[in-house]
Amino acid sequence: MSTATITPSAQATPPVYVVGTARLLAGDTPAVPARDQRWLVEAARAAGLLGRGGAAFPVAAKLASVGRGATVLVNGSESEPASWKDRVLMRCVPGLVLDGALLVAGALHSREVVLAVADASSVAALQAASHQRGAGGRVRVVHTENGFVGGEVQALVNGLDQRPAVPNGRRVLPTVRGVGGRPTFASNVETFAQLALLAAHGPEGFASVGTAAEPGTTLVSVHTPDHGTSVVEVPHGTTLASLVGTSRPLLIGGYHGSWTAATDLRIERPALRAAGIGWGAGVVATLPETTCPIGEIARVAAWLAGESVGQCGPCVFGLAAIAGDLTALARGQRADTAGLRRRLGLVPGRGACSHPDGAARFVASGLQAYAEDLSRHERGGGCGRPVLSALPLGGPR
Amino acid sequence: MKHLQVDWTRCDGHGLCARLLSERITLDEWGFPIIDGRDLTVRELSSARLAVRSCPRLALTLEPTVTPASR
The missing domain is CATH 3.40.50.11540 (NADH-ubiquinone oxidoreductase 51kDa subunit)
Incomplete structure (x- = not known):
């Protein structure tokens, strides 16, 4: 079902769907x-x-x-x-x-x-x-x-x-x-x-929909290679697999969120938090098989570094260094991955807001979820796939 | 009990704090302090106060430790 009333804007509102009871x-x-x-x-x-x-x-x-x-x-x-x-x-x-x-x-x-x-x-x-x-x-x-x-x-x-x-x-x-x-x-x-x-x-x-731990529904912004961008209302307890399948690592929570390879997760904030995953603002995304995941992560990391408001040293210098390390790695250049890991541990908790923490979590979890691709890149030469820029960045909406 | 805290919007990475309280503060590769934020011992308090007073940006402070129960 679609209830979108599309009004003129820089980018049209994505299609809207409902799973179960619409609230x-x-x-x-x-x-x-x-x-x-x-x-x-x-x-x-x-x-x-x-x-x-x-x-x-x-x-x-x-x-x-x-x-x-x-x-x-x-x-x-x-x-x-x-x-x-x-x-x-x-x-x-x-x-x-x-x-x-x-x-x-x-x-x-x-x-x-x-x-x-x-x-x-x-x-x-x-x-x-x-x-x-x-x-x-x-x-x-x-x-x-x-x-x-x-x-x-x-x-x-x-x-x-x-x-x-x-x-x-x-x-x-x-x-x-x-x-x-x-x-x-x-x-x-x-x-x-x-x-x-x-x-x-x-x-x-x-509470007539949802789970005992989290009654009601929630909105999810879903990005998949096959269906593009959509917004879906789901009752809490809905499986993530039913929205995006189970074949690829999943980004949960957006660019301050985390990547996971777990396939049995349900949309319920308390349960996700217990599994160490923040639901964030409800963004779920998967990447197409045809893109270089390390390049995609590097691209978002560079954007996140640019979004630092420039107040706090560890965020300004740390996120820029992390983005630089990742960009080199994505291009198949010899990269200092030990340094990258050290830097990812250095930025969290050292800013006035949680931007450095969230950015580091996004990158560190991404490298873990795409560990095989990472090691291919670490050996030099990259993975041979282009960076398709599959994840949306900024721009007027 | 007290611990050290940095106002990251003020800190410019002058590094004096790490010289005055090296047992608790080291510098990262960009010159910004890495603080051991655990409670200070009585012996450390005087050099911690000196480090706080010496910060040219007034970015370093001694804060009373709030236990989760009293939060």
Whole structure:
């Protein structure tokens, strides 16, 4: 089933599919009743709702930690180039996203709701939905143009407050000091849409799909050689094999995520975390057999190095060195792989944000999943396959 | 208990800290500190304080260790 309403944009919204019961993409937005903060906290706890931006922070804990009058910030940056799910929600069901934001704003008695969005189509769709609801007075849709790291919530808050859109040296939670210096409940677009569904269906109705450990559904941005890019809504517990097959290593979580050769994984954040895998923002990708995987990893690594905002030495120099090592290796030049491995161990935990950690995880897990290809390259001469640039990088969307 | 912490947005890799507290701080190939972030011993505290005071970028700080229970 496809529910995509395609609006003009730099790149058309990818096709949208649903496995099982459609919730987010059901087409008609359910009526979302007002709920108080206590009800929302309890319902989010009962539903085991985890933030959908990548960190999978428990939503109940974040909701409980903000006081009356906190600002609501919807992070629609979606700066991960392989992720499309937030754009799909904002463009196809903007009313659900907005209802979720207004639901939280009502529960918190917020004075202001800010939606930070990076693409014009989503801005237009959200503004229209806001206008339709007569909510224009307290809803502000802001068009932000930040890079990969600029989507990190502290960087986003800094950008919204007219400071450079970079992470702080000392971590300050938005719930303590967010937009305009005020306590802010900030979360990803999909989190707000899920909260709207939770308020509409109640915790029991919400849990009629999904698993006991993680009720409900999630959106996945899927990239496969055979079917290209699509966004799929699946109930938690769906096997990854049913989405992308089992024949190739799998990238889970995007460019801060990890590659794995495991074939028996299910889409359920707690179980994946127990297996050492972060679901991130829900990106799943496989590479075609015809491309050089080391070259693909090198290409993304070079992009990640370029996305460093340049604040922290180990990130600036470390990611550039790692990308250089990988590029040489991909070209079949004599490369210092011992040095590469050492450098991959040197960058994590040494930055103001998790960009170096995520980038190193992407590269290290990729080299492990493609160990055979790596050793072919280490012996010199490469693998003879071209780099097809199979993974999307940046560009206007 | 206290441990050392770096504000990476401030650190420019001057390297004084590694000279003053070599038992806890070494430098990577780019000149940035690699910090043993475990709790400092009482004997190490005075040279740790000197390293903190000497950082030209005020990037190095002594922080109280927060146990997971008190977080």
